[in-house]
Amino acid sequence: MYKQYFYRIFVVFLFILWGCSLSSPGNEDTTPPAETVKLLFIHHSCGGNWLADGNGGLGAALNRNNYYVSETNYEWDAEPNDNLGDHTDTSDWPSWFNATKMPFVYMNNAHYAYNGNTVADPGGENSIIMFKSCFPNSEVGDSINDEKAIYNSLLPYFGVHTDKMFVLVVPPPERDIASAPLTRQLANWLADYDNGWLRGYGGGNVFVFDFYNVLTGPDNHHSVVNGNIRHIVAPSSGNELYYPSNDDHPSAAGNRKATAEFVPLLNAYYHKWRGD
Numbered sequence: 260m261y262k263q264y265f266y267r268i269f270v271v272f273l274f275i276l277w278g279c280s281l282s283s284p285g286n287e288d289t290t291p292p293a294e295t296v297k298l299l300f301i302h303h304s305c306g307g308n309w310l311a312d313g314n315g316g317l318g319a320a321l322n323r324n325n326y327y328v329s330e331t332n333y334e335w336d337a338e339p340n341d342n343l344g345d346h347t348d349t350s351d352w353p354s355w356f357n358a359t360k361m362p363f364v365y366m367n368n369a370h371y372a373y374n375g376n377t378v379a380d381p382g383g384e385n386s387i388i389m390f391k392s393c394f395p396n397s398e399v400g401d402s403i404n405d406e407k408a409i410y411n412s413l414l415p416y417f418g419v420h421t422d423k424m425f426v427l428v429v430p431p432p433e434r435d436i437a438s439a440p441l442t443r444q445l446a447n448w449l450a451d452y453d454n455g456w457l458r459g460y461g462g463g464n465v466f467v468f469d470f471y472n473v474l475t476g477p478d479n480h481h482s483v484v485n486g487n488i489r490h491i492v493a494p495s496s497g498n499e500l501y502y503p504s505n506d507d508h509p510s511a512a513g514n515r516k517a518t519a520e521f522v523p524l525l526n527a528y529y530h531k532w533r534g535d
Contacts, residue, residue, distance in 0.1 A: 285486030288530040289523040291324035295378050296529070298326045299367055299385040301355070303333060303347055303393045305431050305508055307372030315514025318373030320522045327378050329385060332371040337363035349396050349406055349430070356416045364388060365423070387529070391428035394500075394507045397471065399438045403445040410449065410456055418462045424532045425464060426525065429471040432500040433507045439498035446471040450481065450490050466528040468521050474513045476501050482520035483527050 298321060300306055309315035310328070318328050335344025337360045346354060354360065365384040399406055410427075417425050429446050436442050448455040450469040457465060469481040469490060478493035502513025509517075 285488075287483050287486045287488055287527040288535060289483050289486075289526045290530075291526055292326070292529055295325050295327050295381040296387060297329065297381060297383065297385045298387040298389065299329045299331070299364060301331045301344075301347060301364070301388070301390040302372075302428075305393050306330075306391050306428075307332060308508060308511075309514045309517065310373040312373075312375065314511045315518050317514070317518045317521070318375065319377070320518050321525075322377045324522055324526060325378060326387070326525075327376055327380050328370075328373055329368050330371045330373065331364070331367060331369065335367075335369060335371075347390070347392050349392050349409055351392075352390065352409060353412055355390070356413050361416075361420075385423075387424045387426065387525075389426045389428055391470065392430040394431045394433050396430040397432045397436050397438075397442050399441050399445055401438070401441075403441050403448070406445055407448065407456075414460055414462075414465070417465050418460070421462050421464045423464065424466070424529065426528065427465070427467045429467065429469045431470050431474050431509055432498070434500045434503050436499050442471070443475075443492075443498045447492070463534075464532050466531075468524060470517055470521075473517045473520055474500055474502055474509050477516075480520060481524065483523045488524065488527060 300310065302309075307330075310318040310330070312319055321328050331344040333345050334342065337343045343355065343360060355364065365388075367385065368380070427449065429449055432442070446469055450467050450472070452458070452467075456467070472479045472490070472492060473481055475498060476493055476496040478491070479496050480489055480491045482489060500507065500509065500513075502510045502516070504510045
């Protein structure tokens with residue numbers, strides 16, 4: 260009897276030690292930048308909802324962390340009447356990330372969903388470029404090889420512009436995705452720094468936020484906890500939108516969850532890029 264009692268105490272003690280080791284602090288710095296940083300978000304409606312004060316609150320959270328926010332949306336032009344802002348599908352990104360269009364992106368100061376910046380514009384170019392496709396791009400067809408090829412084609416441009424920081428926001432999920440297992444595979448590949456998209460990329464200026472994963476289940480995360488970056492896909496997770504609105508746009512609850520996870524992660528990414 261006593262042996263069983265002490266054995267149980269011993270097991271609990273080991274479990275506590277194991278839990279403490281898992282929660283030991285890491286090295287990621289999630290403090291806001293010391294000076295205001297200009298950030299531009301390339302998006303459509305889902306991104307607009309995410310930014311909005313009455314929905315995801317991302318714009319206000321970015322301001323609180325010393326980021327000045329600008330945007331592109333539908334009808335935004337880089338060059339006159341090119342309507343580049345209308346085209347944000349995965350297949351469109353090579354049309355953006357090139358020497359012709361990006362100078363206009365760096366200088367853009369437009370506002371669509373979020374025009375309530377509470378930090379002053381520090382002037383100069385946008386230092387951080389976030390870019391996101393909308394939910395129809397969670398349908399990847401019967402292969403993800405073409406998506407991988409497109410994302411890989413962007414890296415040479417990023418590699419010669421290490422003075423800028425680029426953040427890919429993985430497209431959000433739909434309520435019903437015909438290609439759901441492949442969509443999950445692509446999202447995991449993009450977010451896996453050891454074996455995925457950025458394996459072997461040495462520029463140190465490209466990062467990923469798995470918006471898709473965060474929105475597919477309450478126990479799915481892409482965040483920083485105790486100084487450690489975690490990308491968690493729960494065993495019970497589905498591969499489709501867990502936080503629906505009245506259509507395929509993520510709900511305010513889903514967007515607020517994404518805001519809470521993304522902003523500290525962005526801070527950690529920023530300090531990595533700056534070499535802090």
